[in-house]
Amino acid sequence: MKSKLIKVHPDDNVAIALVDLWQGDRLLFEGEEIIVLSDTQAKHKIAMVDLQPEDKIFMYGVLVGKAVSGIKKGDRLTTENVRHQASQTTQKTETTTWKAPDVSKWKDRTFMGYHRPDGQVGTANVWLFFPLVFCENRNVELLKDVFEKEFSFHKSAKQRQLLRNLIRGKDEDATVDFEEEETGIFDNIEVKFITHQGGCGGIRQDAVMLSKLLAGYVNNPNVAGATVLSLGCQNLQIDIFKKSLEAINPDIKKPVLIYEQQQEGTVDEMLNKIIRDSYEGIKKANEIKRQPAPLSKLKLGLECGGSDGFSGISANPALGYASDILAALGGSPILSEFPELCGVEQELVNRCVDDETATKFMALMKAYENAAEASGSGFDMNPSPGNIKDGLITDAMKSAGAAKKGGTSPIQAVLDYGEYVTKPGLNLLCTPGNDVESTTGMVGSGANVVVFTTGLGTPTGNPVAPIIKLSSNSTLAGRMPDIIDVDAGAVIKGEKTIPEMGEELFEYIINVAEGKIRSKADELDQDDFIPWKRGVSL
Structure with a gap:
């Protein structure tokens, strides 16, 4: 019969319930009988030994808490009878050895990715729009409405007409029938938009930290190019962003289009300029095709x-x-x-x-x-x-x-x-x-x-x-x-x-x-x- 408990490490003094357990259940575990003293839902822990107040509790072979009251063998651990406690670390005590898994089956494997000039390889091909300061969120949202609706062929505002005419190579002021059926324009590029609440109002360190994060997004191998909006007077100045980008990649060759509203005139004038320039960049990015790349080019986030x-x-x-x-x-x-x-x-x-x-x-x-x-x-x-x-x-x-x-x-x-x-x-x-x-x-x-x-x-x-x-x-x-x-x-x-x-x-x-x-x-x-x-x- 499959065990109803699991102990992760031999040194642990608690076990995890794999199924719901009920008071009075008798379980045979590691050669001894465990009598369950209280109803215990699956995923919760029960004591494998009698624990006195202040006794240490171990899981995964490490200290994970202490008993604040007596806990009998077979009883459930709760927030009432257990408190957080962790071991203190002050220095490196040893150098651990590693036995790597057998990777022979993947040694010569490749994946089809988007190669960037700096040697990185993307798993996606994205043109990214973002603001340096929250004051530009509305304009980013307007651009999102224009681009997303046009590229997916839904109705939009007047800037959509400009973009559609650019797509068709027509005069910018030509009228457009938005109801006619179309197929997709670009098959090798995604257009994405992000907004945030930072860039001004906080301490200067927050603006610098945000600039590093945004520069990292531009440098991410999944990004083909970016359109960046600035107001002009915010903490996160354009030169701070450029310095952050240069610190990450001094010779970045991706197109990065930057616009400062206080230098551009009216909102319509600025948006029209952004649409024209960004469309050309997106069109070129769509020409980038997937090519074989070694698996070593993967950078895997663990969350x-x-x-x-x-x-x-x-x-x-x-x-x-x-x-x-x-x-x-x-x-x-x-x-x-x-x-x-x-x-x-x-x-x-x-x-x-x-x-x-x-x-x-x-x-x-x-x-x-x-x-x-x-x-x-x-x-x-x-x-x-x-x-x-x-x-x-x-x-x-x-x-x-x-x-x-x-x-x-x-x-x-x-x-x-x-x-x-x-x-x-x-x-x-x-x-x-x-x-x-x-x-x-x-x-x-x-x-x-x-x-x-x-x-x-x-x-x-x-x-x-x-x-x-x-x-x-x-x-x-x-x-x-x-x-x-x-x-x-x-x-x-x-x-x-x-x-x-x-x-x-x-x-x-x-x-x-x-x-x-x-x-x-x-x-x-x-x-x-x-x-x-x-x-x-x-």
């Missing part, structure tokens, strides 16, 4: 959100195995969400390739935690109500499972928010645990595809990079098939091993990367963009 008690034993480890495959092939997995690495710092520090990398990671973690505590919060408040309801009752417990997304490969680089990925192998990127802020940050650091694990379901997407959703359980995959791409529930049911699930996921990633499969988020046109604002508003 989790709406996590449940199964995420850390199915979806996250499967993604971690896929991450290890990519690292072994010379690609760049990116692990972010620093609040969700609390408690596993020692393992990560020991995986860093040198002391400098380890020191940078510890410094970023400490600074982030101090900032959270100074605001009256802390990493211990990270689990969301949904996390807690589904069995993740402490931050360290959540973190221990979340870190499994990063696999076991050496950490080659540690990056602060806004820094760009340049090294092959696993990169750690400092971002919040918030799903969209984290995903936004990883794409800004160069991720050209993202895998997003979830146990509860989330629609998150991105305007530039495809987001692949991996469910931790089959119930979710069946309930929300419109957002879930791959189901890791077979691991929970004992039908697949972690390596088998990881290899299946890796093949899916390749298919999405070369356009054979569209992610569900892309099919839903789910384009989420939320920059991380670290400072106060002035």
Whole structure:
């Protein structure tokens, strides 16, 4: 009979319920009888030994909490009887060795991608519109209305007439019958639009940080070119943005069209100019075709959100195995969400390739935690109500499972928010645990595809990079098939091993990367963009 409990690590003193358990159930587990002392929903944890107040609780072989009251063997762990506790890390204590997975079957594989002049390769071909300041959001939205409706042949405003005439090579003032049937114009380019609430009003550091993020989006290999709108008087000046772009790529050859409203005249005059210029850029970008590229050109964002008690034993480890495959092939997995690495710092520090990398990671973690505590919060408040309801009752417990997304490969680089990925192998990127802020940050650091694990379901997407959703359980995959791409529930049911699930996921990633499969988020046109604002508003 299949076990109703699972213990992730031999040193753990708690186990996870794989199915709903009821008070009085008698289970045979690891050669001894466990009497369930209280009703326990699947995904929640029960004690494997008697725990006294202040006793340490271990999962994944690491400290994840402490008992605040007595917990009997077989009883359920709750937010009432357990509190967050994590081990402290002050230095690198050893250098871990890595046994890379067998990647012989992928060694000579390629994917069809969009090659950029700087050697990067995109999984998509996007022309991106965005503002440097929120004051330009309305104009970006007007352009979105014009371009999206014209390219998809819906009715629009007067600027649509200009664009259609440009498309047809007619006089700009010619009248157009908008009702006639048309087929698609461009088959090899997507036009995307992002807006935000930053660029002015906050501290100068926030404007600089936003400029780095936006420069990263322009430099992302999935972007063929960009149209940038500025007001003129905001904190995020055009020269700040240009310096950020130059810092990432001093010799960038992509077309980047920049317009400053206070220098352009009326709104109509500016929009007409933008439409003319951008249309020419989009038309040229459409000529870029997919060509074979090595898998080492993939930069894979590793994300989790709406996590449940199964995420850390199915979806996250499967993604971690896929991450290890990519690292072994010379690609760049990116692990972010620093609040969700609390408690596993020692393992990560020991995986860093040198002391400098380890020191940078510890410094970023400490600074982030101090900032959270100074605001009256802390990493211990990270689990969301949904996390807690589904069995993740402490931050360290959540973190221990979340870190499994990063696999076991050496950490080659540690990056602060806004820094760009340049090294092959696993990169750690400092971002919040918030799903969209984290995903936004990883794409800004160069991720050209993202895998997003979830146990509860989330629609998150991105305007530039495809987001692949991996469910931790089959119930979710069946309930929300419109957002879930791959189901890791077979691991929970004992039908697949972690390596088998990881290899299946890796093949899916390749298919999405070369356009054979569209992610569900892309099919839903789910384009989420939320920059991380670290400072106060002035």
